[in-house]
Amino acid sequence: MVQRQLIDLIRKSLALLKADWPEIDLPDEIQLETPPRKDLGDFSTNVAMVLASQRKQPPRQVAEKIVAVMTAESSPEIERIEIAGPGFINLFLNDSWLYTSLKSILLQGSAFGKSDLGKGARVLVEFVSANPNGPIHIGHGRGGVIGDVLANLLAAVGYEVDREFYVNDAATSGQMLRFGRSLEARYFQLQGIDKEVPEDGYHGEYVIDIAREILDADGPRYKDIPEAERLSTFTALAQEKMLEHQREILERFGLHFDNWFSEQSLVDARKVEEAIETLKARGYTYEQDGALWLKSTQFGDDKDRVLVRSNGVPTYLASDVAYHQDKFERGYDKLIDIWGPDHHGYIIRTKAAMQAIGYSPDRLDIFVHQIVRLLSDGELVRASKRAGDIITLEEILDEVGRDVTRFFFLMRSHDSHLDFDLELAKRESQENPVYYVQYAHARICSILREASEGGGKAAQLDSAEADLTALTQEAERDLMRKLAELPEEIEVAATEYAPHRLIRYAQELGSVFHAFYTECRVLCEDENLACARLALVRATRTVLQITLGLLGVDAPERM
RNA sequence: GCGCCCGUAGCUCAGGGGACAGAGCACUGGCCUCCGGAGCCAGGUGUCGCAGGUUCAAAUCCUGCCGGGCGUACCA
The missing domain is CATH 3.30.1360.70 (Arginyl tRNA synthetase N-terminal domain)
Incomplete structure (x- = not known):
């Protein structure tokens, strides 16, 4: 190049x-x-x-x-x-460089824009990781696309990438027990038996839905079993159903994970204990008030943090340490965590703990995306899981669809708040940036259909054979220039962890293409020129497909 | 209180040491004999929150202040 x-x-x-x-x-x-x-x-x-x-x-x-x-x-x-x-x-x-570059796109096809910057280093991107006691909400959705697209980008620049979802399914955690109790109460209520959802339980509609599912499938048979058994049954069922549902919605959103990693599996394998022992052995812990503390202040934290509570139960931090250690032990060179804003406070202590255990903080990148606020009728809709007032990803998908949702979630930098106005997203659907880019692709496909039906010389000629020097107009050169920028865009978006940059590029590319389309008739009288323009259009389609592919947005042939 | 993020055009946001600070939306006026008008072209608006500092060069980096958000549990 x-x-x-x-x-x-x-x-x-x-x-x-x-x-x-x-x-x-x-x-x-x-x-x-x-x-x-x-x-x-x-x-x-x-x-x-x-x-x-x-x-x-x-x-x-x-x-x-x-x-x-x-x-x-x-x-x-x-x-x-x-x-x-x-x-x-x-x-x-x-202009010869533009022709060389265009030709190289035609030859490389979908491989264009890739590089080996990462030299095959293994990266684990962990994202979403929603607790199994509630549905996937819009915040998870945002973190989800950010993680997914970042993983795509890193793979494109030569990293070997895996995607992972961490399931906080530890049986000892109070939240899962409260969730089980809430489900149990709903299960009884559905059978006309009076039982209160605990005050500190989960009051959302979705709990009733799960209870109904269980009642439909298994009938009232859990009603009369011993209470302890019933509770553990419901806790397990609750989690299973919730995960199933989460997985389904995420799939619908285009998010696939290579691995769903269970917190409980760490406990079972005694990894949490081991991690705590390692920290103790390395001298970064002390006991106070009956609890075991991590000296996280030695690594820049505001205060030391509890690893094991005075009741003997390890904290979330303890299993998180074990989890990250496990990731390294599985051979990853680099870990990337994408967290919701509610986990903000955990960045420093987690990195501190990893240093205490002996890993370089450079190998762990944690970044937090800011909140998604849903605007409905110009008003802020607040989400609170306990109260059951949740804006689920499912609702958004039902309302505006996958492509628009993904695109909108990616339009802003991850550390900027994102206002998602439902009405606007729907109302604007005519002049929506997503459609603008997709329309460019559909237009190209339409030209190519027309060309192949016309059966002229242009349609038969292999684009690599076209005389590209016929492309001399400003609009043509602008388009070639923009196409040539893709590799750099991918590289920057990947290395700066900035998926939203690709959105911008997609819009710019759409814009120069539409301008070219208006200015230059592709299937024109001059066969030589038509061949060259057809080659340009084919290359543009390739670059659009690559870009939209990285974003996980469809490139439709017709709209 | 402390920590992190944000404050840029009427609105929503890019840009995060470099050239006259950009885009979308909204507003106004043009453009269909011909590949899809979900398109194109033209029009203008900014004390880059405020005040200092570093630099050949600051919207960008540093310090302080003001405003908004989020964290700051022996919750997960």
Whole structure:
């Protein structure tokens, strides 16, 4: 790719300059960026400004010198070099690079945009991890798409990625028992027997639904068994049904997990105990008030945290330590956790615990996405699980569908709040950004159908054979330029953990395509030109499919 | 109190050291003999929350303040 060649040229030029300028350090990374406007060239670099302070010279003077060397070393792609603004070196290329790039898209097909940046390192992305005592709500949905798309991106840049859902199913946890009791109460109520849902239980509608499911399937047979047995039965059933339901909704949302990891399995394998023992042995714990504490303050936490309660039951933190240790033991080089905003406070202590146990904090990235607020009739709808006032992902999917929901959840950066206005999402469905991008794809498919029905030369010719130099119009060049940006977009979105950047790219791509479509008739009289445009359109379809594929949004052939 | 996130166009948000700060929505006016008008083109608006500092260069980094959100349990 040209980018590579240009960077090499710059690097080579700087190396030559070093003879005259011994005081400069050659930067190990050359920034080659796409300028904000076309009249500033195809690519630009800021090396002159970076070196200015070392040379103690104004950036533009430094730039002049660099340009002089670059010109002498020049490569055939470069038409001219300009210095602009505070000291940018702007490179203007002749169009051959656009044709080379377009051809490479046609040859690579769906492999275009991939790289081996990750060099096959194993990454585990853990996300959603909703507790098995309630339905998947919109917050989980947001975390879910962020995780899913991030995993797609990381895979595209050469990591070996697994997706995991952590199930907080520890039998000792109070929440699951309360959930079991709540279900039990509903089960009795459905049979006309008076029994209260505990005050601190779960009051949502969905608990009644599960109770009904159980009653329909198994009848009243749990009514008369011993209470202890009934409670454990209901706790187990509650969890099983809830997980089943969660899995179903997540699948519907396009989220698949390679592994559903059970917290209880850690307890059964004594991993939680082991983790606690390790922390003890390494001297990062102490006893106080009958509880076992982790010295998390040694790793920047505000206060030390309890690992084992005075009643002997380990805390969530303890199993989380065991869980993360287990992930490392399974051979992952890097762990990424995506948490909801309610787990904010756990970042520091979890990382502290992992350091205490001996892992580098660099190998664990935890990031929290901000809340999703649902607006309905202009009013904020608040979610509270205990009160049963939950906005489920299912409702949203029923209302607006998978593609729109995924797209909307990804439109904002993960650390920005997201207002999801249900009415707006539906009402806007005519001029919705999702449809805008999908429409570009559908239009292309329509052209290709038309071309193959027409049976002209253009339809028969392999696009790789087309004479691309026929593409000279501004709209055509803009489109080729945008297509060529995909690899960089993927790389940046992946390495910065910024899936929302891809949304922007998709919209921009849609925009340049629609402009091209209006400007240039693809199936035109001039057969040579028609072939070239058809090739361009095919490449655009490929790039749209790749982009939408990474986002998990459909690329429909007709709408 | 302490910690983290946010404060950018009328609204919702990008940009997170570099070029005159961008996009969508909304508003106004144009564009269908011809591949799908779910489209295109044109129009303008900003004390980048405030005040200092670092830098050749700050919306971006640092400090303080103001406003909003979320955390801050021997809950999960």
